[in-house]
Amino acid sequence: MNLALILSLVAASFAAEAPAPKAKPEPPIELPAKLSFPTVGKAVAINLNGAAATAKTLCFVYQPDSRVVKVQRMPAASSLSWKPERHGIVSIRAMSIAATSDSDCLDKKKVLAARDVSVRFSGLPISGVLIFLGAGLVLFGGVWWSMRLIFAQTE
Amino acid sequence: MSGSASSRGVWGSKLGFILAASGSAIGLGNIIFFGANAYRFGGGAFYVPYFVALFLLGIPMMIVELGLGTTQRSALPGALHKTTGKAGEFWGWWSLLNAIVIAMYYITILAWVAGMLIKGIDGSLYARGAGSVGGTLTKVLSSWITVILAFVIWGLNIFFLFRGTDTIEKSVKVFVPLMWFFMAVLVIRGLTLDSGFQGVWYLFTPNFSGITEPTVWQGAFSQMFFSLSLGLGTMTAYASYLPKKSDVVANGSVVSFMNCGFEFVAGLAIFSMLFAFTLHPGETTGTLGLSLYVVPSGIAEFPAAQTLFACIFFFLLLIAGLSSSISIIESPVAAIRDKFGWSRRRALLTVSAFGALGSLLFALPMVLEQHGKPAQPLGLSLLELFDHWAFGYSLLIVGLVEAIAIGWGYGITRLREQINENARFKLGPWFDGLIKYVVPGLIILVLSLNVIKELGITIPAVGLTKAGFYKGDAGTYDGYGWMPMAVFGIWLVVTVVGAYILTRSGKYPEHDGGDA
Numbered sequence: 001m002n003l004a005l006i007l008s009l010v011a012a013s014f015a016a017e018a019p020a021p022k023a024k025p026e027p028p029i030e031l032p033a034k035l036s037f038p039t040v041g042k043a044v045a046i047n048l049n050g051a052a053a054t055a056k057t058l059c060f061v062y063q064p065d066s067r068v069v070k071v072q073r074m075p076a077a078s079s080l081s082w083k084p085e086r087h088g089i090v091s092i093r094a095m096s097i098a099a100t101s102d103s104d105c106l107d108k109k110k111v112l113a114a115r116d117v118s119v120r121f122s123g124l125p126i127s128g129v130l131i132f133l134g135a136g137l138v139l140f141g142g143v144w145w146s147m148r149l150i151f152a153q154t155e
Numbered sequence: 156m157s158g159s160a161s162s163r164g165v166w167g168s169k170l171g172f173i174l175a176a177s178g179s180a181i182g183l184g185n186i187i188f189f190g191a192n193a194y195r196f197g198g199g200a201f202y203v204p205y206f207v208a209l210f211l212l213g214i215p216m217m218i219v220e221l222g223l224g225t226t227q228r229s230a231l232p233g234a235l236h237k238t239t240g241k242a243g244e245f246w247g248w249w250s251l252l253n254a255i256v257i258a259m260y261y262i263t264i265l266a267w268v269a270g271m272l273i274k275g276i277d278g279s280l281y282a283r284g285a286g287s288v289g290g291t292l293t294k295v296l297s298s299w300i301t302v303i304l305a306f307v308i309w310g311l312n313i314f315f316l317f318r319g320t321d322t323i324e325k326s327v328k329v330f331v332p333l334m335w336f337f338m339a340v341l342v343i344r345g346l347t348l349d350s351g352f353q354g355v356w357y358l359f360t361p362n363f364s365g366i367t368e369p370t371v372w373q374g375a376f377s378q379m380f381f382s383l384s385l386g387l388g389t390m391t392a393y394a395s396y397l398p399k400k401s402d403v404v405a406n407g408s409v410v411s412f413m414n415c416g417f418e419f420v421a422g423l424a425i426f427s428m429l430f431a432f433t434l435h436p437g438e439t440t441g442t443l444g445l446s447l448y449v450v451p452s453g454i455a456e457f458p459a460a461q462t463l464f465a466c467i468f469f470f471l472l473l474i475a476g477l478s479s480s481i482s483i484i485e486s487p488v489a490a491i492r493d494k495f496g497w498s499r500r501r502a503l504l505t506v507s508a509f510g511a512l513g514s515l516l517f518a519l520p521m522v523l524e525q526h527g528k529p530a531q532p533l534g535l536s537l538l539e540l541f542d543h544w545a546f547g548y549s550l551l552i553v554g555l556v557e558a559i560a561i562g563w564g565y566g567i568t569r570l571r572e573q574i575n576e577n578a579r580f581k582l583g584p585w586f587d588g589l590i591k592y593v594v595p596g597l598i599i600l601v602l603s604l605n606v607i608k609e610l611g612i613t614i615p616a617v618g619l620t621k622a623g624f625y626k627g628d629a630g631t632y633d634g635y636g637w638m639p640m641a642v643f644g645i646w647l648v649v650t651v652v653g654a655y656i657l658t659r660s661g662k663y664p665e666h667d668g669g670d671a
Binding site for chain 1: 169173195196197198200202206350353355356357358359360361362364365368370371402404406408409412413415416419429430431433434436579580
């Protein structure tokens with residue numbers, strides 16, 4: 001059980017006691033206001049403001065902090081268009097360096113600003129549905145099968 | 156007479172045992188841990204090693220542990236004594252001493268969960284929206300109230316265990332259905348969120364790019380062992396209260412499938428929420444961080460009734476934790492009674508007194524230190540380190556010992572034949588191969604990868620990149636640099652010496668023992 005989050009949180013929460021600024025600044029990485037969730041394959045307009053405006057590269061880290069991370073990167077500009085390649089949680093990172101490799105995008109020390117978004121599937125993912133049904137069938141079918149054995153047994 | 160069925164206790168019904176054993180297996184970790192692991196290891200692709208682990212490791216070892224309890228009618232040390240002699244008994248006691256250590260911090264965590272539940276009920280959890288979750292958590296961790304709550308939860312455990320199987324059965328008949336009901340409420344709420352179903356597809360759609368990494372398989376095998384509470388002695392203790400003619404194969408299967416089924420359902424609730432609110436279980440975010448911070452922060456974004464759902468979530472964690480903690484405490488209580496012939500009351504109060512003092516070790520530093528050194532909470536650091544050794548290693552080591560002792564020492568064929576006498580689904584000779592070769596092989600593989608990491612050997616090709624003696628979160632120990640090694644030393648000496656003393660002391664009343 002790793003408690004890193006809680007540990008950092010305990011320290012961070014003291015800073016959180018400070019009064020919040022009254023005027024809401026523009027988000028450093030701005031997506032269209034009406035867009036709840038981007039969709040795979042559909043272009044999204046992104047504006048870089050404030051701290052992110054000086055970024056050299058914009059990195060898109062798919063499934064961040066996992067063993068199956070995938071990275072998409074593009075040169076940063078004040079306005080640009082991004083077409084999500086994959087579904088799921090994506091960490092959009094404005095990098096202070098011109099990232100030339102995937103590992104550059106994973107270096108959190110070089111991140112000027114970041115924002116997480118959830119990217120929707122473009123259609124119904126058949127493999128996901130099949131695994132969902134198959135796993136449910138095995139697990140609850142197993143419960144049913146073993147319950148039958150137990151309660152069929154005579155005392 | 157301490158070893159007789161009448162004085163030891165017996166389950167009142169088949170359902171009572173199923174609920175108790177599944178309640179024991181389903182704990183805090185099941186609600187969050189599976190989803191977090193699935194996220195890290197490739198979503199639906201994680202089901203490949205997960206199911207391999209369930210059928211090759213989980214169900215077979217569950218059958219062995221239940222078989223030991225049912226046929227020997229003793230808790231783990233007694234059952235291993237009867238089957239493999241004093242050497243086996245030593246490992247049984249070692250397992251139970253680790254279970255007591257786990258109970259100490261587990262109940263501290265439950266006290267924190269109860270503290271968050273109280274904050275939910277009094278309305279202060281979301282006083283300033285999602286942003287106040289962190290501050291509330293800090294207050295809960297550093298509050299004297301949670302120290303008192305730790306004692307209250309120990310008191311509840313004593314209450315539920317006071318009359319043995321009778322009170323355990325009554326409590327799980329309330330807790331386990333409630334756990335499923337509250338989880339169903341959270342699933343329905345999660346799936347009805349905007350894009351909630353997308354989270355489900357996200358959880359199950361496979362990404363096979365990580366499947367060739369040994370660490371992914373290591374994660375699945377470890378998860379299965381911890382999730383089913385194998386190697387803790389709880390299943391053997393509970394099975395020792397079953398009638399001798401019970402169907403161990405069916406009981407082992409139903410407990411394993413129900414446990415994994417609950418994880419499956421919990422994954423639906425958690426992932427629909429994580430997707431809808433763009434939260435992700437980070438590489439370093441453990442069960443505690445997800446349970447007490449990430450998920451409550453997600454619930455804060457619900458369009459309505461946030462406090463109600465937060466209370467449901469914390470109440471669910473609390474009852475899941477309680478149904479597990481009573482089984483963790485019951486195993487040493489049953490073992491002490493088996494060997495030393497103590498009354499239930501004496502054994503229970505002695506174990507609980509030690510346990511409650513131990514819970515203070517984790518809860519009190521959070522209160523005393525919080526104001527002076529907010530960035531270095533000693534209680535959490537101790538918890539993290541003890542968890543790493545007592546939970547991360549002892550379960551696997553005991554599992555390995557059980558497989559070798561029963562597989563090669565007592566004879567798995569002999570145990571299988573005893574199990575088959577009352578089983579409707581008969582285990583074939585293939586089961587012997589699983590217990591003698593496959594299970595030990597898999598556990599040795601997982602333990603080896605852990606030890607290689609501990610020794611500081613880095614093998615990027617197999618995903619071993621974070622190497623070195625375990626120190627937890629490196630930034631935590633300013634001023635306590637000695638602590639990781641000290642905790643390791645204390646854990647090892649106390650559990651090994653304690654197990655040795657318990658093995659050498661006393662005598663089993665009905666079985667003079669001798670080495671098998």
